[in-house]
Amino acid sequence: MTTAMAGDRADARRNRAKVLAAAADAMAEQGLDVPLGEIARRAGVGAGTVYRHFPSKQALLEAVFARHLEDLVASGERLAARCAPTEAFFGFLLDIVELSSRRGHICDVVVADTSWPRPGLTAARLRFRQVLAALLQAAQRAGGVRADVAPEDVAALAAGCVSMLGARRDRPAGLKLVRLTLDGLRPSASVTEGRSFRDSPDVRCEECGSALTVRPTGRPVRYCGATCRQRAHRRRLAG
Amino acid sequence: MTTAMAGDRADARRNRAKVLAAAADAMAEQGLDVPLGEIARRAGVGAGTVYRHFPSKQALLEAVFARHLEDLVASGERLAARCAPTEAFFGFLLDIVELSSRRGHICDVVVADTSWPRPGLTAARLRFRQVLAALLQAAQRAGGVRADVAPEDVAALAAGCVSMLGARRDRPAGLKLVRLTLDGLRPSASVTEGRSFRDSPDVRCEECGSALTVRPTGRPVRYCGATCRQRAHRRRLAG
Amino acid sequence: MTTAMAGDRADARRNRAKVLAAAADAMAEQGLDVPLGEIARRAGVGAGTVYRHFPSKQALLEAVFARHLEDLVASGERLAARCAPTEAFFGFLLDIVELSSRRGHICDVVVADTSWPRPGLTAARLRFRQVLAALLQAAQRAGGVRADVAPEDVAALAAGCVSMLGARRDRPAGLKLVRLTLDGLRPSASVTEGRSFRDSPDVRCEECGSALTVRPTGRPVRYCGATCRQRAHRRRLAG
Amino acid sequence: MTTAMAGDRADARRNRAKVLAAAADAMAEQGLDVPLGEIARRAGVGAGTVYRHFPSKQALLEAVFARHLEDLVASGERLAARCAPTEAFFGFLLDIVELSSRRGHICDVVVADTSWPRPGLTAARLRFRQVLAALLQAAQRAGGVRADVAPEDVAALAAGCVSMLGARRDRPAGLKLVRLTLDGLRPSASVTEGRSFRDSPDVRCEECGSALTVRPTGRPVRYCGATCRQRAHRRRLAG
DNA sequence: TATGAATGAGTCTTCATTCAT
């Protein structure tokens, strides 16, 4: 009986794993909106079975994300145990980018700190954050990474690199961009003190809606040109 | 010129602009999957009116993307006319990142070169690419940007920066990251010849499905540890 | 002034005619469900103009039907004036079939006596019926048509011939069928006193729903075969 | 055989049959445009259930048509097995007309050879055509049907008879018409070599649009009468 | 327990009709 029960539990465990893997694949290929039925089909189970293991589609998505984070954590711990601090840190970043870009649509949601503040994901995310922070701190202590960088910076940088890699069709060229970007974390890199971003609101032609250039001085522009100004004038007369 | 009948169409033009703006806002806030009814509600019109101006939801999305690209193009042309080449180029990149990150979910689809190869968007995208290439080339001639960078690299870099900025809650910190990344394009930056990415396939425990480290030598690992190996053994005996 | 007004009215009259013709064409080609906008487009007017002349789409359809009936009436009167009774009668039938089959989807609704008992169509339909009855009676008096035929019979026969002609791709062959059918009205034709129609209701297998042969004697069949009988039996046991 | 799992599918099979029957009824009563929701309501299921069994409304319609054809085929095979050739042939035609007229709007689409050449219906239609051709040939060999009749003729004739029966409110009278028409297929019937159809184009009054008689000689008529001729003259003066 | 059938709310889209211009 014990074995039979154990066998049953093992069946269930295997089913759970199959569903999780199928969900990860399906989401990587078709996006996060992939129908649950498609996931069930890929896993070779019925829709009901998916619901037996995950109370909702949301929960399934979060399990996929958590799983991804766990994989990243495993990679980080492996590197921490085997490499010198700086090497481990950059290796970790490369692993994050590599694994995440392989997982397609999953990554954006997972790496960044802003998105999906759902309960249930917290534990895996926390663990990931701890590993990241530890590797960063060690590398900073070893002098391999600039001191003015926070763990959140690294996470955001990684998210950006995933996007880059996804946006560049030519993969080697994409990897070069990633290395270029990550090198910005090294102490040698200097940040240009360039112009800051405008914080002006979107200003548009009141008549046709096209974007307007905001000039710092003088009377604010309301229309994109003489034609629209005239049109508005005419309407004022009519109204 | 367009006076006589324009009165009639002014309403329609304004409505079209309202719909486009509402769509851009809604998509920025709620993602590209925002229901068309929500867009109509925000624009203060009926669903039918949206369809009068855009033959399908797809077409509406593409009009929003095209509009975004046109805004970027306008910004690029303004900078090209007013600033020195290098300044214009980096100013353009900052504008791209700034405007795109304001527009939330729209940007990813628009800036990158891989996504959404739909007809109809082509014209705006082509124009954008031309402006980008021209600014890049001018900056490279002026010695302000590394020579080994293609327009596609810049586009991908911009897409990555948008993600970064979106991932970093602290906006000034996010901007610092963006500058750090863009500085990688300056001739002074050097790309580390680091380890290359693994191209090994995903290898997982046959029993529980967790990720496995692939080691270059020795017998391939099949299980994540002793527990799973034992479980599999037991099942082989039973089966 | 008077002429100007008259000109206006003439414009309106021409517009009405254009709409009516466009509607007839559109309905003949695309069916009675053709969108009103398509009709307006073909007529070269706005949707509002259609509504100025016809209070609803329904009314427009009925005007088209009435117009068709008027054409038929005109044809009938012409023939009555010019030909011998029997010739006129059969010529009228051929005209009905010919014109109606040209008008595609319009005919079914118009010729038959059962369909569309809407007010407004009545006048034209009544007129049509009168002409048909007069021609029939004259032909019967001349001995060219069997005496046991009512005007309703002729109308139904005509409706059937239109269907025939529409169903036969090969037009000459279709016309032969029509003549064959109409010849049944001549006194020489004899109606076979064949078996009458079953009036038995649709009987179907209670398990799978397939059609069953109804046999006049013996116990009524409930299932299409042994398989379904067994299935039903099993369910009775289970229930 | 199909016992173990059949229990699960029996429900589905019954539901499929219910939907099919409801669709046939609804289409017979309300036409082919009957909303899918109405069909679902009649079947006592949700809209989704209809879609589980038929991938689209189109597919459902075709299933209904195919089912109708299968019923006709069954009837034909029964008659072929039990009756003498000529009797079987005319009995088959009567069955077609009877069953089809009961099914209202379904018949037109199904019996004729021109309409709805959709894939998927082909198999059932082919089968129907084979049975029809076989019965026809046998009857012709037996001398009960004219030799110059093709299967397509018979199909078109049947379609016409269905229309006839539908157009004649008085059912016995309608049946008489059908027998009259079908008797045209017997060898004794002779086809009158009457006047052929005009192939002249539609000629209409240029002023009011009413139909004009085309006369073979003389100057072509442009207006329906003096009134319209005068109106047109006046407009020419004004214009 | 696993399955997949059923459900029904929600989405895109069309089109008859109204109404401002």
Place this chain on the structure above:
DNA sequence: CATGAATGAAGACTCATTCAT
């Protein structure tokens, strides 16, 4: 008076979730 833009009520179809078998 003509135009065509706006409206909104349906209709076809999808899919997360529940539940009978």
